[in-house]
Structures are given as C-alpha cells and as structure tokens.
Amino acid sequence: MSRSKAYKSDVKAALHETATDLYEAGLIDKKTMRGFDESCLTPVAPLTPREIRALREREHVSQTVFANYLNVTPNLISKWERGEKKPSGPAAKLLSLVEKHGLTAVA
Amino acid sequence: MSRSKAYKSDVKAALHETATDLYEAGLIDKKTMRGFDESCLTPVAPLTPREIRALREREHVSQTVFANYLNVTPNLISKWERGEKKPSGPAAKLLSLVEKHGLTAVA
C-alpha cells in the first residue's frame, strides 16, 4: 500500500535526477532545470487545526514526540492544534511531508 | 553511494515501523513508543550561512528554485546565505533533511 503511495514522488525523484544528470552533462541549462524542478514540486496545502491533530494521531505519537520530529516545541504543536498559531511556510512543508510520506520521511 | 548514505535512516524507519506495529498490537505502550521515537531522531545541526549556500549549490539550483522546495520566499534564502536571518526550527529541520537525503527528500 505504501508502494503505490510513494509512486508519484518516486517518479518526481527520478525526473529530478535525470534533469540533474543532463545538467551536469551540459545538455540543459539552469533555466530548463528550473522548469523541471518546479513541475516536480508537490504543492503544500495549508492544514486546519483538526487536520494537524488527526495527522499526529494517525502516527500514534504525543505532541512532545511530534514536536521532536518537526524540531519545534511541544507547546507550539498544542497551539497549532487549537488554532492559536498557524504553521509557517517551512512548518507547513514539513507537515505536508508527514501527511504524504509518514513520520519516517522526516526522521 | 546513496545506498550506504541511506542506511542509517532506513534502520530508523524500520525501527519506527516495528514500534508502531507493536503498539497497534497492544504489546507496548505510548511511553515505550516515545523512547523508541526519540532514539530514532537524527539531530538537526544549525547550519552556517556558507553551509547553506554550499548545500544549495551542491544541488545545482538557484535561490528561487531552492525556495520553492522549502516553501519560503527567494528573498529569505538570500538572507539565510548572507547571515541576515537564521533558519527557524522547522526550517533547520528541512535543511538537514536536504543535507542528508538530497533535494528529492523534500520534493
């Protein structure tokens, strides 16, 4: 089940590596690289407080453990889940990584 | 080359999944889970401005493309590399992920 889940990102990884190889061979330029890379990116969707909590509970971890994975304080996880604060750009990216690939993707 | 690099994290991923399975089977409690998870985490080291730039150039991407991967603005990448701002907790975590697993790990 995790195999089909990882399929898309695997394709993207292969695309990026192919593009990187072509770049290093001098066959494509940076401008092309940019096009490749941006089309490879998975969009990060802003998560609601309850989505964040559901995500954490899906992984069977406490707020403290979850905080350790994301390199933030446990207090901030609580604030996210109660809607007192909203994840910043990098934080939202981390959350979407966990959502799509599981906690082990950010271990 | 990338195989030996991924070895440690693969072991950790396996450990986490084993612990998760044991938890779902009711054989270990959350307290034990916590011990498992925290020992699985790779510590994030604060990166210097020039380390951040070296990391980006290692991946052959512009500041703009790099920013898209990390879900921040290109201006912030510039500030990181010039030492005007320092990456926050979640941002540092993302950078260490790129450092250890490459850009495709955050695609």
Added chain:
DNA sequence: TGATTCTATGGTACTAAGTACTAGATTGCA
C-alpha cells in the same frame, strides 16, 4: 548595439510564528 530575462543583493517595514516560562487538570501506573 540595445532589449530582455534570470540571478542575487540590499534595504525597509510589518505581521505573526516560534520560544520560554509558568501553572493546572487529567490520566495511568507503582
């Protein structure tokens, strides 16, 4: 030659994320 685009720097100003501290209520375990 000029025109255009990408790249990166530099600055200013503002919003709010993230941190650190505290305390309280709850649960479960010894």
Added chain:
DNA sequence: TGCAATCTAGTACTTAGTACCATAGAATCA
C-alpha cells in the same frame, strides 16, 4: 498514596518570514 506523562492555557518576548522596493551583473537574442 505519590509520581510521571500528557495536554491545555496564558503571558510576554524575540525574531523569522513576508512583502515591497530598487539595483546590478550575466546571459541570451534581435
């Protein structure tokens, strides 16, 4: 009974991150 973990809650502070702006070098193409 006490001890520890979990989560909530609040306060106050620092600064990361954003949104603008203008500038300049390098590369590409007419």
